[in-house]
Amino acid sequence: MVAKKSAYEESRQKRMEENKKRMEALNLHKLSQALKIPSPTKPSPMKRSKPRVVEKQVVVVRRSSRVANKPAPVFKEVVIDRVVIPRRISKPRNLSNRVYATDEARAKAMEKAEKLQSDLGSEHPIFIKSMLQSHVTGGFWLGLPVDFCRRSLPRRDGVVTLIDEDADEYQVIYLARKNGLSGGWKGFAVAHGLLDGDAVVFQLIKLTAFKVYIIRVNGSEQGNSL
Secondary structure (H helix, E strand, O other): OHHHHHHHHHHHHHHHHHHHHHHHHHOHHHHHHHHHOOOOOOOOOOOOOOOOOOOOOOOOOOOOOOOOOOOOOOOOOOOOOOOOOOOOOOOOOOOOOOOOOOHHHHHHHHHHHHHHHHHHOOOOOEEEEEOOHHHHOOOOOEEOOHHHHHHHOOOOOEEEEEEOOOOOEEEEEEEOOOOEEOOOHHHHHHHOOOOOOOEEEEEEEEOOEEEEEEEOOOOOEEEEEO
8 A cells, every 4th residue: 555655656746847847848937927926007198288378469449430439328227118918808799689489489490390301302411400599699600410511511621602592692611620611601691580499401402502491480481592
């Protein structure tokens, strides 16, 4: 056991000496020592910025000969009155002359209008509007049935021509997005004396033309082309 250990030690010692000689031949020992010693770092030189030199010169201010000999102006604060634009105040409408239809009279007018609609047939699209105060005395805006507008009327704003029984024509603005008659409807309503409760039958005979029949709330009947 001792002999084997000695042989191993001798072999190990021999290899270590060979490795040492190889390292000395390649200068690996010195290189490893050099890597362990940190090299001193030199600070990077800072660039010195040159101070900015502002050149000042004295110049002569040129003044007009007309104001050269006059004293310097004195500025004062001036209070300016605020301009107030008066608001336009609209006069209240006189609603004392409004005529309101009774429920019974309105229902009778609608009954007559429905009978007339049945007699006219279904060849042309048709609908009935019972007049309200907003249609004939207020804002003069006539809303039309939405389903009727979508099925039968143009999808863009335009002008429709109203032609009454005397062949008089009235230009009315149709607003497609709002489904109603606007500008021009007041002229037609006033010219034909429409009242609250009147039943108006609209029969579309052309793309932008109606034939209109007016059933008066007081019992009379009048036919008009529109």
